[in-house]
Amino acid sequence: MTLQQSDMESLAINVLKESEVTFHGFLPLAASYCKRLGLSQIVDSAVPSQMDISPGTVVLAMVLDTLSGRSPLYHVKHFLAGTDAELLLGEDLPAEKFNDTNIGRSMDAIFEAGPYNIITELGIAAVQQFKLEKRRVSYDTTSVSVWGEYSSCSEKEPPSGPKIVYGHSKDHRPDLKQFMLELLCVDHGVPIFGKALDGNSSDKTSSNEMLTRLSSLMARHGLGAGAFVSVFDSAGVTEANLNLLEGTPFISRLPATYSEHSRVIKEAFDSGEWVKLGTLSETPESVNRPSASYKVCEKNVTLYGKSYRSVVVHSSSHDKRRRKSLERKIKASAKEIEERLRELPLEYHCEADALVAAEKARSTSGKLHKVETSITTREIRKRGRPPKNKPHPTTTRYVLAWQAVVNESAVQREKEIAGCFVLLTNVPHEGENALDARGVLCNYKGQYAIESGFGFLKDPLIMNDIFLKSPQRIEVLMMVLIIALMIWRLMERSMRLYLANTDTTLQGWEERATKRPTTYMLTWVIRNIAVAKITQSKRVIIKPPNKRQIEFMNALGVSSEAFTQPGYRCKPVLP
Numbered sequence: 001m002t003l004q005q006s007d008m009e010s011l012a013i014n015v016l017k018e019s020e021v022t023f024h025g026f027l028p029l030a031a032s033y034c035k036r037l038g039l040s041q042i043v044d045s046a047v048p049s050q051m052d053i054s055p056g057t058v059v060l061a062m063v064l065d066t067l068s069g070r071s072p073l074y075h076v077k078h079f080l081a082g083t084d085a086e087l088l089l090g091e092d093l094p095a096e097k098f099n100d101t102n103i104g105r106s107m108d109a110i111f112e113a114g115p116y117n118i119i120t121e122l123g124i125a126a127v128q129q130f131k132l133e134k135r136r137v138s139y140d141t142t143s144v145s146v147w148g149e150y151s152s153c154s155e156k157e158p159p160s161g162p163k164i165v166y167g168h169s170k171d172h173r174p175d176l177k178q179f180m181l182e183l184l185c186v187d188h189g190v191p192i193f194g195k196a197l198d199g200n201s202s203d204k205t206s207s208n209e210m211l212t213r214l215s216s217l218m219a220r221h222g223l224g225a226g227a228f229v230s231v232f233d234s235a236g237v238t239e240a241n242l243n244l245l246e247g248t249p250f251i252s253r254l255p256a257t258y259s260e261h262s263r264v265i266k267e268a269f270d271s272g273e274w275v276k277l278g279t280l281s282e283t284p285e286s287v288n289r290p291s292a293s294y295k296v297c298e299k300n301v302t303l304y305g306k307s308y309r310s311v312v313v314h315s316s317s318h319d320k321r322r323r324k325s326l327e328r329k330i331k332a333s334a335k336e337i338e339e340r341l342r343e344l345p346l347e348y349h350c351e352a353d354a355l356v357a358a359e360k361a362r363s364t365s366g367k368l369h370k371v372e373t374s375i376t377t378r379e380i381r382k383r384g385r386p387p388k389n390k391p392h393p394t395t396t397r398y399v400l401a402w403q404a405v406v407n408e409s410a411v412q413r414e415k416e417i418a419g420c421f422v423l424l425t426n427v428p429h430e431g432e433n434a435l436d437a438r439g440v441l442c443n444y445k446g447q448y449a450i451e452s453g454f455g456f457l458k459d460p461l462i463m464n465d466i467f468l469k470s471p472q473r474i475e476v477l478m479m480v481l482i483i484a485l486m487i488w489r490l491m492e493r494s495m496r497l498y499l500a501n502t503d504t505t506l507q508g509w510e511e512r513a514t515k516r517p518t519t520y521m522l523t524w525v526i527r528n529i530a531v532a533k534i535t536q537s538k539r540v541i542i543k544p545p546n547k548r549q550i551e552f553m554n555a556l557g558v559s560s561e562a563f564t565q566p567g568y569r570c571k572p573v574l575p
Contacts (some may be wrong), residue, residue, distance in 0.1 A: 016507070017079060019532040021025055021542065022084045026526035028562040029553065030067050031088045032570040033487050034060055035124045040090070047113040051105060052095050057089055058106040059480060061098055064088055066484040076103060084533055086566045092536070107476040111161070115479035118197045122483060123192030127221055130490055130572045131189040134221050138447050139184050139210055139232045141203055143169050143455040144196075145176040146474075153177075153199075153471060161173065161471030167200035171458075179471075181457065184217070189449030190489040193217060194482040196475045203235035211236070211244045229427060229435075231447055237424060239304045245426070249433065251444050254310060254422040260301040265420045268297035268312040269413065277438055280445065292317035296437040301424065311423040311437045314416065322418035330411065333368040337404045340364050341371075346400050351375070351492075354398035361402045366413055369404045376401065456488060457481050490554060492519045494573040498555040501573070506555060507548050517555070525552050531563045538562040 034040075040056030047055040065079045077098040084090035109119070127134050150164035162179040169178055180197035197206055211230070218228055225247060234253040254261050268274070279291040285371060293316040301310045341361055348354040358373040363369045379394040386392035423444055428434045433442065495517045508514030508521060530543035541563055547554065552558065557571040 019534045020084065021530055022082070023528060023530055024083060024088070024563070025068075026523050026528075027064050027088060027554055028431065028568075029522075029526065029558050030487055030491065031060075031064060032558050032562045032568050033490055034063060034573065035090065035567065036129055036569040037122055037487075039063070039122065039483065040533070042121045042125065043110070043118055046118050047106075047109050049106070049109050051102065051109075053102055053106070054091060055106040055110055057091060057093070058098070058103055059110070059483070060089055062103075062480045063484045063487065066480060067417055067487065070386040075222050079457075084531070084539070087531075087533075087539065090566050094289075104473070107473045110476050110479070111472040115476050116193065119191070119479055120195055122486060124220060126190060126486060126490060127186070127192065129491070131574045132190055132192075132493075133575075134186045134192075134228065136217065136229045136443055136446065137184055137192075137214070138189075138232060138450045139182070139207065139214075139230065139236070139451045140447065140454070141170055141180055141182045141197070141201075141206055141235075142458070143178045143199070144181055144458060145169060145173040145178045147176065147256075148469065150177055150469075150471070151169070159471055161473075161475045163198040163200070164471055164474070165199040167198075179474065179513060180206065180455070182210065183450055183453060183482070184210065184214075185450045185453060188489070189453045190493065191453065191482050191486050192221075194478070197480040203233075204238050204241070205282060207232055207236035208238070208241050209243065210242055211248075215248070216377075219262070226533045229433075229443060231443055233447065237303075242304060242306070249425075249427045251423060251425045251440055253444070254301065258301075260305070260310070261422050264299040264301055264310050264312055264422055265417055267299055268314075268420070269416065271297070273297050273302075274314070275437060277441070278440060279282060280438075288553070290317075294441065296441060297548065298437055301422075303424075307439075309425050309427070309429065309533055311425070311440050312420055313441055314420045315425060317339075323415070325416055326411075327419050329414075330368050330406065333366050334404050337364050337366065337369055337371060341402060347392060348398045348400065349395075351398050354400055357400050357537065358402075361400070365407075368407055368414070370407050371402050372405050373400060373402045374432065375399065375548040453485055453489070456485050467521070488519045490524065492517070494557055494570075495522070495552070495555040497575060498557070499574045501575075505550055515550070522552055522556075525549055529563060 040054065040060050043056035044054050049055050061076055061080060065076050068079065077095045080088075080095040080098055085095065094227040126132060146164060148164075152159055153165055157411045158201065159381040164177050164179050166174070167178055167180070169173075169176070172176075172479040178199040180199060180201045182195050182197055183191050184193040185191050214230060215225055226249060229249040229251060230245070231251045237252050237255055237258075256262070274295040274297050277294040277296060279293055295314050297312045297314075299310050299312060301308055312510055341364060342359060345356060348357060354375050360377060361373050362371050376399045378397050378399055380397055382393045423440055427441050429436060495506070496515065499515045499517075505513035505515050507516050508517055526545075526549055528543060529541065529545055529549070532540050532542050534540055541560060545560060550560075553562075555573070557573045558568075562568045562570075
C-alpha cells in the first residue's frame with residue numbers, strides 16, 4: 001500500500017515537472033467576458049485580413065495586456081510569453097507571432113475598417129448579452145496629453161486620424177500636445193461608443209456632433225426618439241444643441257455663465273421652498289468620508305426664448321473651487337475698502353466734519369463687509385506760554401477710526417450659494433417617462449461614472465506615456481482602451497448586480513463586508529490560482545480557489561472552468 005502511494009506521488013511529481021504551470025490572476029475571468037461578447041469575432045468580421053494572426057486575436061491580446069496593468073502594445077509578446085495563450089485567446093499561438101510588425105499591421109487594418117464601428121458593434125453586443133439599462137445615456141469628453149512633436153498634424157494636409165496639437169488641456173498640461181477623447185456610456189459607465197478627436201476640438205462642437213448622430217446610434221439599440229434620456233455636462237448647453245434636443249429628453253448642468261443660473265439660485269434662497277432629499281450616496285459614509293446631504297428647489301428658466309425646468313441643487317459638500325473663490329472675494333472686498341479709505345483723513349477740527357467723514361467711510365461698505373466707525377476726541381495744547389496759575393489752553397481734535405467687519409450673514413448666504421448648482425432639463429415632471437427633482441438629480445449623478453471611466457483610461461498603470469508616432473495607431477489604441485474599460489465595467493456591474501439580486505455581500509478591503517465591490521478589488525482577490533497544463537488539451541488546477549475567491553467568481557457568473565477551458569464564456573448576471 002505504501003509502495004503504491006509512493007509510486008503515485010512520483011508519477012504526480014514527474015507529470016508536474018513536464019507540465020507548464022501558470023498564474024494568470026483574474027485574466028481568465030476577463031477573457032471569459034471578452035468571449036461572451038464575441039470580441040474576436042466582431043473585430044474579424046469588420047476587418048478583412050489574411051495575416052498569420054487575426055486582428056480579432058490581436059485586439060483580444062491587447063485588451064488583456066491592458067487589463068493586466070501593463071502598458072498596451074509595448075512588447076505584447078513578452079506578456080504572452082509567460083501565459084497559456086490558448087486558454088486566454090482561444091488559440092495556441094506562439095508569443096513570437098505578437099511582434100511589433102504583426103501588431104502594427106493589424107492596427108493599420110483596423111484603422112482602415114473603422115475602429116469606432118467596432119466599438120459600436122461591441123456596445124450593441126454588451127447591451128444585448130448583459131441586458132444593460134440603455135434608457136439613460138451619458139456623454140462627456142476629456143483631453144489626453146502626449147509627449148512628442150507630431151509635427152505632421154500641423155501641416156496643410158495632415159495624416160488621417162486625430163490631429164495631435166495644442167489645445168485646452170483638462171490635464172492642466174498646456175505645454176504638451178494632446179488629442180481629445182469622447183465617451184458615450186450607459187448603465188453606470190459601460191461605454192457603448194467612443195472616439196478620439198482632434199486635440200483642439202471644442203466641447204461645444206463635439207457635443208453637437210454627438211447629439212446629431214445620437215438618435216441613429218440609439219436606434220441601433222432599439223430606442224426611438226423620446227425613449228431615452230441624454231445626460232451631458234454644461235459644455236453641451238448651447239443654442240444649437242438645445243435646438244437639436246427638441247423632443248429629446250435631456251439633463252444637463254446649466255453653466256454659471258448664464259444669468260438665469262444666478263437668478264434661480266437667489267430665487268430658491270429667497271423663497272425657501274427647499275425639498276430635503278437627504279443623502280443619495282450608494283456607499284455607506286465614514287468618519288473621514290461623510291456623505292453629502294442634498295436639498296432641491298424647482299424653478300423655470302428661459303433660454304433662447306424657450307422655457308425649461310431647472311432644479312436648483314444644494315449640497316452640504318461645498319464645491320472646493322467655489323469655496324476658494326469666495327475666500328478670494330472676501331479678501332478682495334477687504335482690500336478694496338482699505339484702498340478706498342486710505343486717503344480719508346482721520347483727524348478733524350470740528351465734530352461736524354468728523355461725522356461727515358464717518359458717514360463717507362460707512363458708505364464704502366460692500367456686500368461682504370460693513371464698515372464700522374467710531375469718533376473719539378483728544379486735546380492738543382495750544383501754542384504759546386500758558387497763563388500763570390491756569391491750565392494750559394487746549395483745542396479739541398476729532399479722531400475717526402474705522403474697521404471693515406465681515407458681514408457674517410452675507411458671507412453665510414454666499415457659502416450656501418457656493419454649494420449650489422443648477423440642473424437643466426426638459427423631462428416632464430408628470431406623466432409618462434416623468435422624473436421628479438430627485439430623479440433628475442440621481443440621473444445626473446450617474447455622470448460621475450463616465451468621469452471615473454476617464455480616470456481608468458488615463459491611469460498611468462493603464463495608459464503609461466503614449467509612445468505611438470502615428471495618429472492612426474493612436475486612434476486604434478484608444479479603441480483597445482475603450483474595450484478594456486467596457487470589460488472592466490461589465491465585471492464590476494455583474495458583481496454588484498449579483499449581490500443586489502441575492503441580498504448578500506462580499507468580503508472587501510480590510511475584511512469588511514461590501515455590496516459595492518470593484519474590479520480593482522477583484523484583481524487583488526483572484527491571485528495565486530495555479531494551473532498546470534499537462535497535455536495539449538488537459539489542464540488541472542493545482543492550487544484551487546479559496547472560499548473568498550469562489551464567492552467573487554460566483555458574483556461574476558464564472559466557475560473554475562475559466563482556468564481550464566479555453567473556450568469558456570461567463571454566464572451574464574442579469575437584472
